Amino acid sequence: MGIHRGHRARPLEWLAERFIFLVSLSTILMVFLIFLFVAREALPIFFGGANTAPLQTVLSPEAMDQLSPAQLQAYLELTPQQFATLDRESIQALLLVKQEAQDEIPAHVRSDPDARVNTVEWKYLLGPHQWSGYDKPEYIWQPVGQIQKYNIIPLLVGTLKITLIGLLFAVPLAVGAAIYVSQLARPRVREIVKPVIELLSGIPSVVVGFFALIILASVLQKIFGYPIRLNAFVAGCALGFAVIPVIFSIAEDALSSVPQAYTQAALALGASRWQTAWQIVLPAGLPGVFAAAVLGFGRAIGETMIVLMVCSASVMSWNIFDSARSITTTIAAEMAEAVTGGPHYRILFMLGALLFAGTFISNLIGGVVIQRFKLKLEGKR
Amino acid sequence: MNTLTPSQYLPETPPGRHFRAEKFDVGSFFFSGLTGLATLFILAILGVILTNIVLNGWSALSWHFVSTIPKKDFFDAATTGVLPMIVGTTIRVFVMTIFVIPIGVITAIYLTEYAPNTSIITRVIRAAVNNLAGVPSIVFGLFGLGFFIHFIGKNLDTLLHHPSAVWGQPALIWAALTLAIMTLPVVIVATEESLKAIPPGLREASLALGATKLETILRIVLPQALPGILTGGILAVSRAAGEVAPILFTGVAYYMASLPSRLSDQFMDLGYHVFVLSTQSPNIDQTRPLLYATVLVLLILTLALNIVAILIRARVRKKLRSLG
Numbered sequence: 001m002g003i004h005r006g007h008r009a010r011p012l013e014w015l016a017e018r019f020i021f022l023v024s025l026s027t028i029l030m031v032f033l034i035f036l037f038v039a040r041e042a043l044p045i046f047f048g049g050a051n052t053a054p055l056q057t058v059l060s061p062e063a064m065d066q067l068s069p070a071q072l073q074a075y076l077e078l079t080p081q082q083f084a085t086l087d088r089e090s091i092q093a094l095l096l097v098k099q100e101a102q103d104e105i106p107a108h109v110r111s112d113p114d115a116r117v118n119t120v121e122w123k124y125l126l127g128p129h130q131w132s133g134y135d136k137p138e139y140i141w142q143p144v145g146q147i148q149k150y151n152i153i154p155l156l157v158g159t160l161k162i163t164l165i166g167l168l169f170a171v172p173l174a175v176g177a178a179i180y181v182s183q184l185a186r187p188r189v190r191e192i193v194k195p196v197i198e199l200l201s202g203i204p205s206v207v208v209g210f211f212a213l214i215i216l217a218s219v220l221q222k223i224f225g226y227p228i229r230l231n232a233f234v235a236g237c238a239l240g241f242a243v244i245p246v247i248f249s250i251a252e253d254a255l256s257s258v259p260q261a262y263t264q265a266a267l268a269l270g271a272s273r274w275q276t277a278w279q280i281v282l283p284a285g286l287p288g289v290f291a292a293a294v295l296g297f298g299r300a301i302g303e304t305m306i307v308l309m310v311c312s313a314s315v316m317s318w319n320i321f322d323s324a325r326s327i328t329t330t331i332a333a334e335m336a337e338a339v340t341g342g343p344h345y346r347i348l349f350m351l352g353a354l355l356f357a358g359t360f361i362s363n364l365i366g367g368v369v370i371q372r373f374k375l376k377l378e379g380k381r
Numbered sequence: 382m383n384t385l386t387p388s389q390y391l392p393e394t395p396p397g398r399h400f401r402a403e404k405f406d407v408g409s410f411f412f413s414g415l416t417g418l419a420t421l422f423i424l425a426i427l428g429v430i431l432t433n434i435v436l437n438g439w440s441a442l443s444w445h446f447v448s449t450i451p452k453k454d455f456f457d458a459a460t461t462g463v464l465p466m467i468v469g470t471t472i473r474v475f476v477m478t479i480f481v482i483p484i485g486v487i488t489a490i491y492l493t494e495y496a497p498n499t500s501i502i503t504r505v506i507r508a509a510v511n512n513l514a515g516v517p518s519i520v521f522g523l524f525g526l527g528f529f530i531h532f533i534g535k536n537l538d539t540l541l542h543h544p545s546a547v548w549g550q551p552a553l554i555w556a557a558l559t560l561a562i563m564t565l566p567v568v569i570v571a572t573e574e575s576l577k578a579i580p581p582g583l584r585e586a587s588l589a590l591g592a593t594k595l596e597t598i599l600r601i602v603l604p605q606a607l608p609g610i611l612t613g614g615i616l617a618v619s620r621a622a623g624e625v626a627p628i629l630f631t632g633v634a635y636y637m638a639s640l641p642s643r644l645s646d647q648f649m650d651l652g653y654h655v656f657v658l659s660t661q662s663p664n665i666d667q668t669r670p671l672l673y674a675t676v677l678v679l680l681i682l683t684l685a686l687n688i689v690a691i692l693i694r695a696r697v698r699k700k701l702r703s704l705g
Contacts, residue, residue, distance in 0.1 A: 305656065
């Protein structure tokens with residue numbers, strides 16, 4: 001009997017094992033579903049299935065019989081399933097409604113040369129366009145009004161601007177602290193300082209945003225004297241606070257995992273603590289520190305509430321003291337007013353998919369670098 | 382045979398000279414100081430934020446404030462309160478743990494106890510966990526809107542023949558589920574850590590006595606891993622309690638006259654309330670004490686949980702180190 005008590009002998013045991021395996025697959029399923037469902041809502045943008053032009057060529061209801069069903073369906077902006085459920089009369093009624101709606105467009109919009117532009121084509125999403133009323137081609141994100149402008153370049157610039165300021169602020173501080181805590185500090189100091197810095201990541205981002213809005217913005221304005229109180233610089237600094245614990249704990253972990261033999265050898269040869277840290281431990285731990293910065297970048301680019309509270313207007317400018325709007329902020333602020341299934345809604349989901357892809361890549365790079373680094377230190381490569 | 386003591390074989394320290402490897406070196410002193418200053422600066426930031434909030438928030442905090450359901454105009458300092466926000470945040474986080482802890486713990490058990498370390502599927506699961514941890518919170522919000530509300534909720538409504546949207550709209554359950562997916566990696570990582578801290582000898586002893594692998598895990602491994610699972614749960618709760626972005630489109634309400642009573646209700650939330658108070662107040666000077674008090678309540682809720690988790694984790698890590 002004892003021989004057969006291996007775990008394959010019992011059907012219940014086998015079943016439980018399968019169950020555990022299946023549940024653990026759910027993480028893969030989640031990542032897949034997230035990408036699928038965020039991208040699904042954005043699909044019409046990628047395949048040109050949306051049209052935002054207020055003024056369209058009117059197909060008169062009388063001419064209905066000369067058109068193919070596919071043309072009618074595209075014109076009425078219906079899905080094939082919706083179109084299939086409609087009979088002849090209701091299609092005619094819809095055509096009439098559409099014609100009347102087109103007739104009601106005011107004259108000033110009618111005379112606008114941009115009224116026939118489908119603003120969600122890639123050309124208008126990425127390239128500059130000379131909109132009527134402007135004297136040169138410009139990048140504009142302005143999803144309200146008769147002619148909605150969806151150029152995403154100002155949002156990309158805003159995101160990069162804020163993220164880079166945040167990293168410029170956070171990386172030196174966090175890596176410096178990581179060197180200090182892992183190499184120079186006495187064990188007792190280390191045991192207190194490390195959890196306290198990690199506690200910083202426990203502060204909700206709304207609280208950091210609130211602090212930046214109420215206190216930091218005024219203090220920084222007093223020091224630097226710029227005209228706009230809430231700008232990309234303030235948002236970047238606040239973002240830095242939120243990213244410091246992420247970069248710190250990964251960098252500290254990497255530096256601590258450099259073998260003791262390295263440090264002891266350097267110290268025995270007469271190097272000072274600092275020389276050991278700077279010339280031996282940091283170069284050995286550099287891949288880990290790099291990964292920390294990359295993962296910090298991923299965290300910073302996806303941070304929403306801090307930037308939402310501190311920055312607002314989307315302005316196309318590289319000046320760090322101008323206002324800026326990041327991708328995350330745009331999604332958070334505008335989703336509530338976007339019509340479900342409309343072009344604005346789809347564009348916001350497309351931005352979400354873009355963000356997901358960006359953080360996916362930066363996490364992948366960070367993860368791979370860390371894994372190789374650990375394998376190398378263990379001497380397995 | 383005589384053994385030498387160090388005092389016998391080491392050369393005597395020359396009188397008047399202390400044995401010290403390092404000479405004083407300006408560069409070393411300067412740069413060590415710089416890293417120390419960086420550390421101090423980070424600690425100072427944390428200190429300034431916390432003291433500022435505690436000092437300003439304490440005076441506005443009262444029993445009345447935390448136990449009152451506010452009227453429509455919650456910017457009025459005299460009559461407002463944060464009871465519905467506390468209740469809303471607590472319930473959404475509680476519902477979340479019901480989903481996230483079992484799934485997270487089972488996944489961690491698979492990864493540490495069953496998974497063959499080198500197989501492709503294990504590596505893909507690990508990559509998925511890492512990736513899930515890095516997805517921006519606002520993307521979780523979009524996912525919740527696209528998947529739970531527009532896909533599952535809408536289809537549920539058609540299936541149950543509801544005349545108006547019941548499940549196909551922002552609701553407590555959808556916010557909780559979105560948060561559960563977001564905090565899944567937190568639970569998995571913490572549980573895994575504590576499972577690894579259990580000495581393999583315990584498992585081997587149990588198997589040698591004739592217990593099956595499942596019995597070993599349920600009776601021996603899991604009870605030992607409980608502190609770690611607890612840490613994971615607490616960290617997940619504290620992270621979720623402070624997150625606002627994922628619930629923006631999936632369940633939070635600007636104002637509700639009554640407390641949420643069903644899973645399909647919307648709810649008010651502490652973090653979102655902080656956002657509303659600080660960006661949409663008609664008179665920021667008047668709302669400031671209110672705002673500070675609300676932030677303080679949120680901080681107490683999240684930081685207290687965090688500190689407890691850090692203390693438990695420190696014990697687990699100490700155990701791990703004593704084994705390694």
